[in-house]
Amino acid sequence: MPEDQPHAKEPWPVRFLRVVLATGICALAAGFYFLWARQSAEEAMPPLFTPQPYFYEEEQPVHALLLWHEKVLTAPSGGTVQLAYGGKAAAVADDEVVATVLTRGRTIAIRTPARGYFLPAIDGAEDHWDYPTLWLGSGLLPKAPELRWVEDLKPLDTAVRAVGKLIYLPQEPRAIFYLDLTDRLRAGLERGSISIRRESKGPKWTARVRVYVKYGDERAKVALDMPYFPMDMALSREVDFLVCSDEDAGLVVPDSAVTIRHGTYGVFELVGDRLVFRSVTGKPIEDGRFFIASGLSAGNPVILEAANAEEKRVRLW
Numbered sequence: 001m002p003e004d005q006p007h008a009k010e011p012w013p014v015r016f017l018r019v020v021l022a023t024g025i026c027a028l029a030a031g032f033y034f035l036w037a038r039q040s041a042e043e044a045m046p047p048l049f050t051p052q053p054y055f056y057e058e059e060q061p062v063h064a065l066l067l068w069h070e071k072v073l074t075a076p077s078g079g080t081v082q083l084a085y086g087g088k089a090a091a092v093a094d095d096e097v098v099a100t101v102l103t104r105g106r107t108i109a110i111r112t113p114a115r116g117y118f119l120p121a122i123d124g125a126e127d128h129w130d131y132p133t134l135w136l137g138s139g140l141l142p143k144a145p146e147l148r149w150v151e152d153l154k155p156l157d158t159a160v161r162a163v164g165k166l167i168y169l170p171q172e173p174r175a176i177f178y179l180d181l182t183d184r185l186r187a188g189l190e191r192g193s194i195s196i197r198r199e200s201k202g203p204k205w206t207a208r209v210r211v212y213v214k215y216g217d218e219r220a221k222v223a224l225d226m227p228y229f230p231m232d233m234a235l236s237r238e239v240d241f242l243v244c245s246d247e248d249a250g251l252v253v254p255d256s257a258v259t260i261r262h263g264t265y266g267v268f269e270l271v272g273d274r275l276v277f278r279s280v281t282g283k284p285i286e287d288g289r290f291f292i293a294s295g296l297s298a299g300n301p302v303i304l305e306a307a308n309a310e311e312k313r314v315r316l317w
Helices: 012-043 131-135 183-191 231-235
Strands: 052-067 070-074 080-083 090-092 097-103 106-111 116-119 162-168 174-180 193-197 204-215 219-225 238-254 259-261 264-271 274-279 281-285 289-294
Touching (some): 052 289, 080 162, 116 231, 183 193, 183 204, 183 238
Antiparallel strands (some): 052 174, 080 097, 264 274, 281 289
16 A cells, blocks of 8 residues: 655644634634623613602691680689599589589589680699780790699699689680791692691691781791690690691602702603603602602603613613
């Protein structure tokens, strides 16, 4: 058999060219892959959030002074008093015995002249805590005096001989306070009624506005009839409650979904396959959320992290 002929050795320029071509092809493939990966990353769908319908309500805390009809109940003479309710406030009926005074070997029953809340206490302001004193002027409201409680089974104060006072029922105490105005409150004062709450998110009450005076366009002094009068309110001439000062319906998103561009709030909304910047109006609210009053319609999601976002096309799949 003939011997195999040895292969001719490739010239080194050919081998070098082959290595260069192979390296170039690999580098070009890597470059195309890098460009594809970067483009895919740029067009990748970012985390989204669907805006939720929300009813926004703002509550303004106020501190008010109370006016009511009351009568101090006194004994005709000094002596030791025995209180029917053991020194506690009570809701009482007309002509009910609320105290008995032992004096000079005889007992005197102290009866109520009407139905109401009986307090075995006075504060000394019963004769001069009146509407003209509290309403006139624009200065700070005075501080209400503290109640001085009558002690059960103790001698009465000989100077006044008071066993307590009766706050008549039914009645609507008048509250006097200052209020920071909003558009809704201005309309409510002109209409003659505003909404109040005893506690945040609690039942809402409509209170009739008796009179008000505005100081500029931002503040007012208001007198209204309280729509409720539980017995615990009768223990102080001061009361705290909440005025429903503003309300609106809109959408709520996490505050991270809102950014500021050119001095206005805005979000990036997904419209089709594009992210579009939308200017919105609203305000931050509790729990890291943002209330959007206008500028965004329900339905389309928004980017969850808007701080570094930009308008662009995104890949939907």
